[in-house]
Amino acid sequence: MADKPSYYEFFAGGGMARAGLGEGWRCLFANDFDRKKAESYRANWGGEALHVGDVREISTAQLPGRADLVWASFPCQDLSLAGAGAGLKGERSGTFWPFWDLMKALRKEGRPPPLIVLENVCGALTSHGGKDFTEICKALAEEDYKFGALVIDAALFVPQSRPRLFIVAAREEVAIPTSLVARNEGLFHTRALLMAYEKLPRRLRDDWLWWSLPAPPSRNATLAQIIEEAPRDVAWHSGAETKALIAMMSDVNLAKIEEAKRAGRKMVGTLYRRTRYQNGAKIQRAEARFDDVAGCLRTPVGGSSRQYVLVVDKGRVRSRLMSARETARLMGLPEDYILPATYNGAYHLAGDGVAVPVVRHIAGHVLEPLLAAMALRDAA
Incomplete structure (x- = not known):
């Protein structure tokens, strides 16, 4: 020792x-x-x-x-x-x-x-x-x-x-x-x-x-390997909730969704809601990425800083918040690392x-x- x-x-x-x-x-x-x-x-x-x-x-x-x-x-x-x-x-x-x-x-x-x-x-x-x-x-x-x-x-x-x-x-x-x-x-x-x-x-x-x-x-680990199909602490959005997120996208980000649909395979991406300026006014935008890399995790201060998971498969788009264990994996923590009991606590820690x-x-x-x-x- x-x-x-x-x-x-x-x-x-x-x-x-x-x-x-x-x-x-x-x-x-x-x-x-x-x-x-x-x-x-x-x-x-x-x-x-x-x-x-x-x-x-x-x-x-x-x-x-x-x-x-x-x-x-x-x-x-x-x-x-x-x-x-x-x-x-x-x-x-x-x-x-x-x-x-x-x-x-x-x-x-x-x-x-x-x-x-x-x-x-x-x-x-x-x-x-x-x-x-x-x-x-x-x-x-x-x-x-x-x-x-x-x-x-x-x-x-x-x-x-x-x-x-x-x-x-x-x-x-x-x-x-x-x-x-x-x-x-x-x-x-x-x-x-x-x-x-x-x-x-x-x-x-x-x-x-x-x-x-x-x-x-x-790097061997892929984003798809980290994402869970049935996480314990977050639920997949309803179709209406996913459509609401997509409605917040700019043309550039809508094009990313369409490109993911044309890929011919299951595509896993992530999304952040961000405040942007358009014609001098603040608006909420949903910005997606499908490059096998999640956005930088941040401490959750309001819903806009929480990261979302997007899955596009066979023309269908699903969305939900990223789970606590997924955030831990993105930080390279082992599976047996004990996370805080609350979702916000675990997300903040990561x-x-x-x-x-x-x-x-x-x-x-x-x-x-x-x-x-x-x-x-x-x-x-």
Whole structure:
């Protein structure tokens, strides 16, 4: 047990980062302020390492030992392109700063984590014209971390479009194998990331690392495999309800339905209701996709943010809300993961989480090789 690398998991939710890190790691401390999510964490992982409460009220005395890794999927609401734009000054995303105060305090105590991963929406790259991203990089540099970022879409692993930003930081004393860094040409170095990097002051670019990750194997899981015929918690719509959804479609989306009918086979897609502007007025639109990828799961705030399932087969169109277990599958959670008892609770848990196989990919190709290199150096 003691030879396993250890970690603290902040903003832990239902423990999806823990699921991705896997049994080869041991959790020393986990925290989330949401009591309902904490119930799911406890149901799946036990409560020994879990502290439920505001990160602002945590002291370093509550953080045992010295963790090899700190994972922090801090709130995205104020950094999201769909949010109000408060950025790191916002009430939710601004909780990064009390979290970071803890990291600074750990350094003063002589037990800074060698590795830190920060996860958030891609809007963090452009929030306030890139100033919020610069502030995060500055915070890392001032605590003697080298750092780089990756934009990884969960669609490479599961049939859900979910691009997310992962900032991976290593303390200056960590020996970084040359195989783990590359030029800025990787699959996970998007145009938005390159532009954010170019906006950084030179002193921060000097601390930048272009992490090199291999592309994962081609995804095997299809959307059709994830969708259930008879889910327990949601019912298929009546014909009238499905027609009402179709009536909300633009010509472009109606054409997608017709194309699915002509496919000659069962077609499974998804749909979101969105507010759009037409002739200066707000209208509700139903927007569908049949590309074997679900839309990005969101936390359910009103019916418009819940995702629908569409099935087109033999000319017939059926629709319903996506089930709770389906959302869990889209996040890469195992079938035996215990979900909240309520539909909204389960949907919220999934929509606010980090995709499990993405965490595993980062751990397997960056974090674990870094720790192995550290162990070799210490043994020499």
